Amino acid sequence: MTAAQADLAGARSEFSRLRTIDTPRVEDGAAIWRIARDSEVLDLNSSYSYLLWCRDFAATSLVARDDGGAPVAFVTGYVRPERPETLVVWQVAVDRGQRGKGLAGALLDELTARVTGELGITAVETTVTPDNTASDRLFTAYAARHGATLEREVLFDGELFPDGVHQPEVLYRIGPLSP
Known part of the structure; x- marks a missing residue:
């Protein structure tokens, strides 16, 4: 077991309790x-889109809940239509007070364990901007x-975005994953 695997196992144990x-x-x-809004790094979508996401993409998304049942972290994803063996991770965020406990990694691991078995997913894609060190570390x-x-x-190059101040979105393609 590598140090990263041991750290995640410890975080999962703390999380599961x-x-x-x-x-x-x-x-x-x-x-x-x-x-997502309070993360200060994610592109914030409309509140309506998060409601739709919870309805239409619940099978490819997860939330972590506190003892009272309130969401404290989430991962949203969808199956890529042109590549049905690929899960696209749209967003991952952890409430500020819950960061540093391995929740993002635990959510990614749990989600991909579910979708590899249920949907035949063999790869994960996501995009990360060059300045998002936390996401780079998470997916690496x-x-x-x-x-x-x-x-x-x-x-997507930054100049494709209409606001003109967006960094490029770098595609991370991870695979193959085994069931």
Whole structure:
């Protein structure tokens, strides 16, 4: 077991004693939107989109709940239509007070364990901006834990975005994953 795997196992053990990982419900949409807003690094979508996400993409998304059942972290994803063996991770965020406990990694591991078995997913894609060190570390560690290859390439140049101040979105392609 590598040091990264041991750290994650310890974080999972702490997490499992205190919280649960669950499929999101529509009523979680507002809390998920607030967690994304307060992350200060994610592109914030409309609150409406988070409600839709909890309804239409619940099978490919997860929330971590505190002892009272309130969401404290989430991962949202969808199956890529042109590549049905690929899970696209849209967003991962952890409430400020819960960071540093391995929740993001635990959510990614749990989600991919579910979708590899249920949906036949063999690869994960996500995009990360060059300044998002936390996401780079999260997905690099994820690939290493799963013994998967990580390939990076620019998916969308910054000038494609209408506001003109967006950094490029770098595609991270991770796979193959085993069931």
